[in-house]
Structures are given as C-alpha cells and as structure tokens.
Amino acid sequence: MRIGLVGLGKMGANMRTRLRAGGIDVVGYDRNPEVTDVGSLAELVDALPAGERFVWVMVPAGDITHGVVSALAGLLAPGDTVIEGGNSHYQDDARHAQALAEHGIGYLDVGVSGGVWGLENGYGLMVGGDAALVERALPVFDALRPEGPRDEGFVHAGAVGAGHYAKMVHNGIEYGLMQAYAEGFELLEAKDIVTDVPGTLKAWSRGTVVRSWLLDLLVKALEEDPSLDEISDWVEDSGEGRWTVDEAIDSAVPLPVISAALFARFSSRQGASPAMKAVAALRHQFGGHAVRPAGQSPE
C-alpha cells in the first residue's frame, strides 16, 4: 500500500520511518527541502493512485492544518481520503469532513499518542470516521500502532471527531497524572527523611500501584538531572488541557484534578502572582498582617 504523508517534523518524520518499516510505501512532503520526498503537495498527490489515495496530514493544529486540508480538497479526487493526525480540536473535524465531502473525498480524524517514543514503541491511535474507510486504512494503522492485540493500541472511537475528542480527554488525563507525580516528587524532596528521592521513585516503577510509563520517564529525567537543576519550572501547554476543561464546563462534568493541573502550568509562568500579592495586601488591610517587600525571598 502506498500513502502520502504531509508534515515531516518531529512526529511525521518518525511516522514515515515506522510506516516504511511496517511495509507501507510512503511519499512524504514537507516545506523543508532536507526531509521532503517531493517538491510540492501536487507532486505528492500525483505520486499516488487517483481515487484510492490516502493522504495523512501531520502538521501543527489550527491554521496550518486548515490550509493543508483545503489545499488537498482542491488536489484530490473523489474516492480519495484525508487522514488528519495532528492534535486538532475535535470541532475542526466536522468542518474538514464537510469541505472534503463536497469533492467526494473521505475524511478520518486520528488522535496519535506516543511522542518521540512512538517510532520505537508504536503509536496509540484513536480514530473517528466512517467504518468502511477505517477498514480500508487498517494496514496503515496496523503499521503505526504498537505490536500486540489491535484493541490495545487502536480504537475506532466513533464518527468524525471522535478520534480527536478521545485524544483531548487522553491529554487531560496526561496533565493530571504528570501533576500528581510532580507533586509527590516535591513532597519527597521537602523533608530530609527520604534521603534517596530518585531511588524511591525508581523503586515504585515495579510492583506498586502507581507504576506507569510516565513514572518511568520521571525516573529517567531524574537519572539525567537528579534535582532537576538544569531546567526551569516554566511549563507550556498546547491547548488540549484547555479544551478538556472547556468541554467539562460545557457538559457540567467536574474535573478538579485536570483543571488544577492546567492552572498549575499557568502559575509556572508567573514570576510573581498578582493574585497572591492581592491576598497579601488584603491580609495587611484587614488584620495589619506583615507583608514582604517585593523581591524579598523567604529565609
């Protein structure tokens, strides 16, 4: 089977390698001439069999993805299919599917998990869209997913949008889990009663209730930098945590852990917190409680 792959960044380039290793013939396109197989999107489309093409889109979510999908709407033919594998908002999928359907082009949305480790371990895949199209694309999904039973690394989660919705919830869970491990790490470090914190976390990696791949990765990070002195405490977010919390509000589902984990990231970017300055000022106003001058660090 031969497919097109648009976007050969960190994720796409590794996926091309894994697909090829799995017996899928991949024609890749990227604006970066050093990694691309063809010179343009049109050349990529021409290199595939018309009417049965699959083009996997793996570019940053939002405007770049919209641009690629609409360019493909003009280049592909009826019977072809676009597979959108970026970290897109699930509501974008209906729009993409509709724009492509007007040209007789099919659409699948896929949540892809695994990061840079996916090349070696395989990618967890959550797919939304028509069952017949999913069936036709199975060889591609099988090459990308981890080895083992299909239902332990792949799901046809539902109609268009379900793949990205599932990935959004997955990422919300990811925020909460990371935050819990991180808080446990900080508490272990806070007292000198546990003298081997990295060793304690490592010991938890087998047999315990909290063993997991994220814990393994924290152990790895601490082996490289035992007190995490080399990195700052600034934590970015790419949007999926915010979307998860938005959805929770929409559906009136309480998500205290995931919301707190998202807000902890916002706090991480504040050199000083205006809200906590206000709390200190209020305590001072009503109770005459002491405040520290700006810039003074605790003893």
Ligand SMILES: O=C(O)[C@H](O)[C@@H](O)[C@H](O)[C@H](O)COP(=O)(O)O
């Ligand atoms: O499952 C995955 O492989 C990860 O969830 C990945 O898709 C994630 O998007 C980014 O690596 C970080 O996302 P944040 O910037 O939101 O933390």
